[in-house]
């Protein structure tokens with residue numbers, strides 16, 4: 477058994493998808509994560525002691541998961557549920573118009589509703605039945621290599637807390653809205669799941685420069701990707717699907733929407749602090765799978 481999720485794979489490794497059984501996973505170990513005081517953008521909850529206390533409580537459950545392997549279902553408060561209901565219903569309408577057809581179907585199949593915050597355990601069950609992907613609770617943003625490497629194990633580290641109620645439309649870091657509405661439905665797509673796993677394989681063999689390229693691919697696809705669908709362009713990236721403003725902006729005249737060209741994307745810097753001026757369109761998720769394989773196979777050459 478591997479002891480470190482980022483344990484290196486030799487560049488000669490064949491880039492392929494495979495199921496990972498529970499007992500084959502590397503152990504979940506504590507990882508340094510970004511405190512909300514240290515985030516590059518101001519956090520609306522940073523000065524709210526109640527919110528900070530609640531965050532610590534939820535963080536302790538992620539830690540408990542790493543010790544016991546058991547995910548604890550969250551007992552969300554009425555205030556937290558209210559934030560979810562507000563954001564989820566606001567997004568729902570826009571999704572019908574702008575989200576990829578696969579995403580719309582998948583969200584429904586996962587049972588993600590506007591009424592209540594879904595639990596990681598229930599989504600995990602469905603992911604397991606479809607693509608063998610799984611979710612593991614985490615306290616916040618972690619190091620890029622560690623985060624991406626877990627994808628190699630068909631595992632996505634997922635937060636459970638929710639954004640601050642004072643600004644339901646905004647969060648400077650991932651939260652359960654971003655994970656469950658943004659990311660999780662797409663992991664039920666076999667090609668997308670394999671593509672994600674390949675990014676993980678890449679992160680385990682990349683040097684620092686290649687890792688930066690992988691981070692940019694991740695950003696312009698899993699976070700901000702657009703896809704051709706039914707003769708139109710639709711969103712499948714989590715950063716778009718979980719933000720009303722970003723999703724609207726993505727289809728506005730302020731954004732240049734270009735075809736995804738691997739060699740360009742790996743060189744394209746991105747920003748956290750502004751909305752994205754350039755987005756990339758892929759013809760299909762299978763295309764992504766082929767392109768990431770081509771990129772990773774170039775490592776070590």
Ligand SMILES: [Fe+2]
Pocket residue numbers: 650654659699714715
């Ligand atoms: Fe994300």
